[in-house]
Amino acid sequence: GAVVSQHPSRVICKSGTSVKIECRSLDFQATTMFWYRQFPKQSLMLMATSNEGSKATYEQGVEKDKFLINHASLTLSTLTVTSAHPEDSSFYICSARGMGQDNGEQYFGPGTRLTVT
Amino acid sequence: KNQVEQSPQSLIILEGKNCTLQCNYTVSPFSNLRWYKQDTGRGPVSLTIMTFSENTKSNGRYTATLDADTKQSSLHITASQLSDSASYICVVSASTNAGKSTFGDGTTLTVKP
Numbered sequence: 001g002a003v004v005s006q007h008p009s010r011v012i013c014k015s016g017t018s019v020k021i022e023c024r025s026l027d028f029q030a031t032t033m034f035w036y037r038q039f040p041k042q043s044l045m046l047m048a049t050s051n052e053g054s055k056a057t058y059e060q061g062v063e064k065d066k067f068l069i070n071h072a073s074l075t076l077s078t079l080t081v082t083s084a085h086p087e088d089s090s091f092y093i094c095s096a097r098g099m100g101q102d103n104g105e106q107y108f109g110p111g112t113r114l115t116v117t
Numbered sequence: 118k119n120q121v122e123q124s125p126q127s128l129i130i131l132e133g134k135n136c137t138l139q140c141n142y143t144v145s146p147f148s149n150l151r152w153y154k155q156d157t158g159r160g161p162v163s164l165t166i167m168t169f170s171e172n173t174k175s176n177g178r179y180t181a182t183l184d185a186d187t188k189q190s191s192l193h194i195t196a197s198q199l200s201d202s203a204s205y206i207c208v209v210s211a212s213t214n215a216g217k218s219t220f221g222d223g224t225t226l227t228v229k230p
Contacts, residue, residue, distance in 0.1 A: 043206060043222045093160050108160035
């Protein structure tokens with residue numbers, strides 16, 4: 001159980017365009033979802049935390065108008081990278097925490113590799 | 118400031134050998150500590166999770182220990198296999214601040230035949 005999927009797994013887009021990444025919890029209801037960015041040979045950097053039905057909380061230094069997060073249901077969150085630039089190229093990973101998971105356990109998706117040309 | 122430091126940064130061992138990875142943290146107040154395995158180009162996969170009262174937990178060939186007094190944890194891998202080659206990440210959560218997690222930079226393990 002506790003499977004999280006992401007779509008797409010890889011995406012290449014041109015500079016200036018927008019890209020949407022989906023994160024789904026397949027077999028549980030995710031009250032909280034997290035979005036991370038990971039650059040090569042570095043650890044995960046938390047971008048934002050979203051709770052179902054409310055606005056996302058962004059980490060310091062993350063532009064909320066550039067990285068739009070929507071968590072409209074208990075099984076789906078989306079991250080839209082608007083007006084993407086080459087420096088946005090990275091590995092984006094989501095994770096989800098279910099109801100009653102007070103021990104802090106998070107289940108991670110497989111990640112999305114974004115390349116902006 | 119909450120911090121999680123992992124050592125070594127990287128490690129190379131021969132197949133079949135054992136190894137131990139370290140994690141020191143300053144996160145307070147402590148809630149739980151989790152070890153994840155991340156294969157290249159994939160998302161992290163949970164190995165163990167320990168709360169304050171637990172000082173050891175096993176998951177197959179992986180055994181994690183926790184000393185909440187010294188704020189140290191270790192991940193011991195027994196009889197390593199080639200598929201153990203990955204990054205191992207230590208994550209510590211606080212019991213306040215909405216349970217915010219602090220990630221270590223990870224230890225990159227390479228198992229060679």
